[in-house]
Amino acid sequence: MKLLLHLSIFFAILFISLPSSYSCNSVEKNALLQIKKSFNNPRKFSSWNPQTDCCTTWSGVKCTNGRVTDLSLFSSKLYGQIPDQIGDLLELRSLFLTYLPHLTGNIPRTITKLKNLDSLILRHNNLSGPIPDNIGELKKLRFLDLSYNQFTGPIPGSLSQMPMLETIIVEHNKLTGSIPNSFGSFVGEVPNLYLSNNKLSGNIPESLSKNDFNGVFLSKNSFTGDGSMFFGRNKSTVSLDLSRNMFEFDLSKVQFARGIVDLDLSHNRIFGNLPRELIELRGLKLFNVSHNRLCGKIPRGGLLQSFKSYVFAHNRCLCGTPLKAC
Template identity: 70%
Template sequence: MKLFLHLCIFFSILFISLTSSYSCTLNDKNALLQIKKSLNNPPLLSSWNPQTDCCTSWTGVSCTNRHVTELTISSGKISGQIPAQIGDLPYLRTLDFSYLTHLTGNIPRTITKLQNLEILRLKETNLSGPIPGYISELKSVTFLDLSFNQFTGPIPGSLSQMPKLEAIQINDNKLTGSIPNSFGSFVGNVPNLYLFNNKLSGNIPESLSKYDFNAVDLSGNEFTGDGSMLFGRNKTTIRVNISRNKFNFELSKIKFARTIVSLDLSENHIYGKFPRRELTKLRLQHFNVSHNFLCGPIPQGGVLQTFEPSVYSHNICLCGAPLKPC
């Protein structure tokens, strides 16, 4: 009987120990409940029950060593603003509020308390106002996605001070002004740059010519001047899209990286002839130079003749396959 009693006590202690090692901390749980309350207790978060463990049964919550490290709330009827209590989850590494069309306001200052944050995705919401410069205080962020929102005003130059940043996605907003000069002096990685479908304008800083972007998309803005500094024979760029702008430079003088597989220069003021051999050596999967001021023969060879005639259309006098003979 005593042995049975001792075994019961032992297994009870073991159960309590195991349960406590996997259940979330009280501070994290309280912070999440406050976030739920601030968001008006939406049905999407109905699993956030105070009587259950937030690490094992709450929608969108993941934990490591009892601490909440990932919070993903997406594709639901959430109304209100990002709660200030978001800053009370100090171990958070991923914050993802996406496809929440009734999420309004701006990004709270308290977000800067999340010094372990690596992924910040606030995508396709109704957030508005300027992108706050204090985002740059998040020194561990590698991926920043603020796309498909209503942000206005200039791009904060301080984003260049984020040492681990690998991608900046602030496309499909209402941003104005030019690319900050500070983007010519990133303190860490050279991030993929997605600025398309905004209202940005002006010249690209010449200092960007020293960078070897893996991917850059500036399409659908009002940029002017010379965009050729994005190219270079010795670079390892894979994708470049500068379409639907007002760039003005001579195509024949451009040296292209052999690594480019996607190149869109359409709907600009690019002029001159095709470089004789440059483009025939590329293994292009996507290509478009339509709606420019190009003239002369399309070089034979490579994949240039495999594209539809439309990718060469609306130029001054391009000729040769796949267009009419010269």
């Protein structure tokens, strides 16, 4: 019995001491060294030593079976542009380039070679130019975050052709145009839309009315016309922020998703009265209809009277608690 125990311990120690059977793929290692060079070999990459294994000692690099699957870089002292060699990391599943204020230029076309990419996070940088329409070729992408950059031009309609996409975050850019009509027919599930703080304008395509969005954030743009297509009693909407646009529709005619938690319609041109159905929304935590053209008595009951008066203020003729009596 002791012999068996000693043998098991011996083989366990031997196994632990053996080097990994997977070392960094040579092509991908060269690609990473080219990426380092393109950023002028900053101190951030001091661990990226050509004599060492990129899968075990290089900061920001993670591998699976010797293939680079995750690349995460963030440093205020990193200067340059995303190099074309990023497309040589063919097994990459997540790319995080975040909080790089000196990362400039466009998203390179070679990024479409990353067919296994699951998460593309290029957040809080200084990237510019249009969001490339060919980004829709990333068919396995689930999470897209391009927020807090300087991107211009329209939202690519090709995003609707990405079957795995769950979240689109392009807020805090300089995007123009309206929401693509193709967003009325996503080939996969309907993603969350974070489009706030851009220069988007025009009407929302009527085709979006058939979608069941969990979260829609359109604040601080210049959208006009009807925004009621995002409402619906049988929808599963949790968060809806249409604030600070120029939407114009009759609120008394909309029906609200029962599970809605956040509803901000402030600073628009919405008219009509507040539907009594609002008192049935038991999970409401954020509510704001101020700075519109609403009239009538605020329905009494539910959670409406728990909100401060400012969320009802600056309307044409709303009255009742917490505003002045009618």
